[in-house]
Amino acid sequence: MAEVEETLKRIQSQKGVQGVIVVNSEGIPIKSMVDNSTTVQYAGLMHSFIMKAKSTVRDIDPQNDLTFLRICSKKNEIMIAPDKDYFLIVIQNLTE
C-alpha cells in the first residue's frame, strides 16, 4: 500500500503532471489524484478508448499487445499504461 502511494507520488511530482488516476479493468476508478468529477469522466472515456486500441493492436497481430497509449492534444497529453487488470492514466501539461 505504501509502495503504491510512494510510486504514485513520484509520478505526480514529475514536471507538468496534472493528475494520476488508477482504474480497474471495468473502468471504475480506484485511486485518483484529481477531483471526483474529473476522475469519473476520464475513467469512463478512457476505458472504451483503451479497449478499442487494445483490440485494434491484437487484430492486426494476435501475438502483439498494447503497451502504452499516448494522446497528445493542444493543451496537454494523456498517457495510459494498460495492464491485465488495471490502467494507469497520467495527464501532463506540455512544456512551452
Next chain:
Amino acid sequence: MLDSPKSSKSSALSAKDSVKKLKIKEETKAKGSAKGKRKQLGKKDEEVDISMASMGHPEIFPLVFTGKTQEILNCRINEDITEEKPYKLLKKEDIIQDMKTRAAVSDFHPVKKIVLEYPGEELLIVLDSEFKYGQNFYLVATEEAKESFLNPPEAEEEEADTKEGTTEEYVYKPPVRKPWVSLGSEKEIEEESVNESLRKIKYMISRVRREFGSKVKFTDRNASSVKDGYIECTSYQDKNFIIKKLEKDVGAQVIPKVKEMSTQTKWTYPRNAATQYFPREFSDEEKELCLSSEDLKEFIISVFLRVEIALQQNEIMNAFFDDWKALAEDESTFGGKSDAYLKEYQSFTDLHYLKHRTVSCVCWHPTIYGIIAVSVTERLSYEERIAQSGKLLLRKSPILFWSFSDPIHPQLMLECPEDVYCFEFCPSDPNIIAGGCMNGQVVLWDISEYEEKLQNAKTGAGGSKNTAVNMPTFIQAQQSGKEPHFVRYCAVSSIEYGHKTVITDIHWLPDYFEVNRMGIAFENRIGVCVQLITCSPDCSILFWDLRAPKPTIQSSFEKAKEEKAIEAPPDVPTTFKHLDLSWRPLIKANLSKSDTSGDYSPTKISLAEEHFHYRMQDKMQYQIKPEIFGDENPYKQLRVPSAKALKILENIPTNFFVGTEDGEVIYSDWKMERESDSGRLISQKPANKYTIHDGVVRTIQRSPFFKDIILSVGGWNFAIWKEGVTSGPILQSCCSSKRYTVGHWSLSRAGVFFIGREDGNIDIWDLLEKTHEPSQTQNISISMITCIKPWIVSSKQHFLAISDNFGTLHILEISWTLSHPSSNERASVDHYFEREVKHLDYFEKRQEFRAKERRELELETQRKKTRVAGGQKSREQMEEQLNINYADFLDEEKKILTGLGLLKATDRFA
C-alpha cells in the same frame, strides 16, 4: 391410268418391267408374230439373246412348245395351262433333264444357257395365247419378273378386261417409248451446268514439326511500312442516303398524361426522452481492498518505468513544436525597414472654426468607426490671452467631431464654456464626454441624441428625411453637411471649488472601483464609470463623482443657491442637471514638496488602474457593455449607494505618477490621511521625485502591454520608468535637437512608441531595434505636433491621429510592420526592460563600489603621504614631483612609440 397402280411396286425395275410388259403385250397384238419370228431367227444366229430385249423385256424368252414337250412338262394347252392360269412353274431340274434327253430337239435348247444360269429352282412358263411375244409360250428368266408376274396376275386380268371395254370408246394411245432424240438442249445444259474446267491443284501446307506448340513471338510492325499492312474503310458518300426526305407525314395525338403514385409513410414524431445516469464507483472499503492487493502493487511497479520515460520525454522536448513556422515569423522583423512608415490616410481641417486655433486634444470615438473628436483652443500665449480676454469671451472654441466620410464638414460641435484643454469619452458610455476647461471648470456633455447621427455619418448623406431621391448629389451633400449640430454642455463644475487654473489632464476612473472621501477604493456596484480625476498646475489633483451628493450634506446655503439656479435652456439634456454649477470634487489632493515648502504643479497624471478602452482585447469586452444598459441609461439614475454595502477592494493600487510643470516626475499615493491635530484630511507626501526633463512634462503614459512601465515625455528628452524601481528611469534618451511635445505608446507593438516634435516631425522609436535614436522620423506637418493618438480599427487598419498647431488633424495609417508585432516581441521587450533594470542595479552597485574604492584610495594616499620622511610636503614640492613624473612619462611614451616605429625621431607631439 392403268399404269398407276403398278407404280407402287417395291422394286422399281420390276414395276417398270411389268408396266412395260403390259404395254408390250397390247402392242405385240398389232405388230404380229413376224417380228417375233424374225427375232427368233436372228437369235439363233446370235445364240445369245433371244429375249425381248429389243422390246424392253430382256428376261422374256418366247418358246415354242411342241405337243410332246407339252406332254412331258405337263403344260398342255387348255389342260394344264389355261387362259385363266396361263403360267406354270417348272422345275429347273426337269428342264435340264429334258434337255439332256432330247438334246437339240428340246424346245429349251435356245434358252439352255439361261436355264442353266437361272438361280432359282423353278422357272416360270407363261402361255402366250395371243402370241404377244411371237410364240405360244414364253419363259421368264429372272426371279423378280417371275415374282411380279405371279403376284399381280389378277390385276392384269382385270385390266385386260377393262382395257378391252374402254378401247371401244376412246382410243387411248399411251405415250410410246421412243429413243431420246437430242434437240440441241444438251448445249444449254452444258452451258448452265457448273463444271470444273480446271483441274484442281492441291496444296498441302504444313509447319515444320519442331514449331508445333512453340511460343508465339509477337513483334510490332508499323502499319504503314508494309503495303497493304492495314485495311482502311474509307468513308464514302453513300448514294442511298443523299435523298433527303423533306416532307413527312406524321400524326400526333394528345393524350393527357396520367400518373398515379402513392406512398405509405410512417409518421414519426419527435418525442422527448431523457436518460439519467451516474458512474459506477467503488465504495471506500472496496477501494481500500483494491489498493492493498498485491496485483495492484505489481502493476504499478511494472508500469511505472514506461510512464516515467514518457513523462520525461515531454519534459525534454516538445515534439510537436513547429520550428518552421516559428522561424518564419522571426524573419519578418528584420526585413523591411523601409516598410515602417506612416501613410497619410486623411486630414481634417476647417477654415471656419479652426482659424487661429490649435488642437489641444484628440480623442477617437470608442465605438463608432471613423469618428474622431478634436478640441481646439486659441493659439495665444498667456499675455495675449489677457490682452484679448474681452474678445475671447465672444469667440467660443468648440469641440469638433470629424468623420472619415466627410473631411470638410464636421459632424457635431460641442459647445464649451471656455477653451477645453483636454477631454475624454466615458469608457462605459461613449455619449458622455468630460472635458477640462481653461478656467479650471470640468464640463460634461451628453450626446445620446446625436449618437444615431454619428453612426449614420458613414453613409455621407446623413439621416435627413427631407431630401428627395432625385436631387443631384452636390445639393444633397450641401444640405446634409451644412451646419454641424451644436450641442450644449450638460453641466459644469462649480467655479469656487474647482481648479484655479487650466485643467491639463482628465481621466475617468475605471468602472470596477470607486473611491470614497478617504481615497480608499471600494467596489463599484453600478458597473459604469462614475468618477473622474483631474489635475492642474494649481498644485492639486481633484477627484470628481458624477452622482448627486447626499441630500444631508447639503447646507442651507447651497440649497438657496439651487433655487437661484438658472433654468437650463430647453435643448440641454438633463442628465447631469444635479451637478450643474454645484459640482464639487470628492477629494482634493495636494502634491506638497517634501524637502522644501510649496507644492508641485502637475501637468499630466497617470493612474495605475486605467481603463484602456482603446486596447484591442478590452475593446471586444467593451463593445458588449452598452447593450447591457437596455433602455435605461444608468447615468440618468445615479445614486450614491450607502457606504456600508460596498466592499473594500484591497488589491487596487492607489499610486500614480505625475509629471509637473518643472519637468519632474513624481510617484505618489492618493489615499488621504487624517492629520492628527486638526482632523483635516491631507494627502500623503510623494514617495519619489525625479527631475529628468528640462521642460514641462507633456506626457506621462503607461504602456498598454506592461502595467508598470511608464513613458514620460517632456522638454528635450523622454524617459521610461518602471514602477517599483526607485533609482531612476530605466531608459533615458539623450537630448534631441528639437523639443519633444507629445508621446504615445503604440497599441499593438510592445516596444514601439511615437514622439511628436516641435518641428512637425514624428519620431518612431523601436526599443528592440535602436535605443539611442529613433528608428524612423517622418514629417507630418510644418507646425508643432500637439497630440498623437493611435487607434486600432481592425487587424489590418491601424490609424494614428496627429494634430498640429494649425488646427489640422492628420489621420495616418500605420504600416504592417509597425503595427504587427513579431511572435515574441512582448517577451523580448519584457526581457529588455528586465535587463535594463538589472543594468541600473548594477550601475548603482558599481557607483557604490566606486565610491567606496575612491574613499579607500584617498585614505591610502593620505597614509602614504604621512609616511614620507620629512613630514608633509609643501605644495610646491608636490607640484615639482608631479612635473618630474610627467616628464618621465613623456620620455617613456616616446621610447615606446619609436620602438614600435610609429614615431620618427624628428617628430614631436605637442
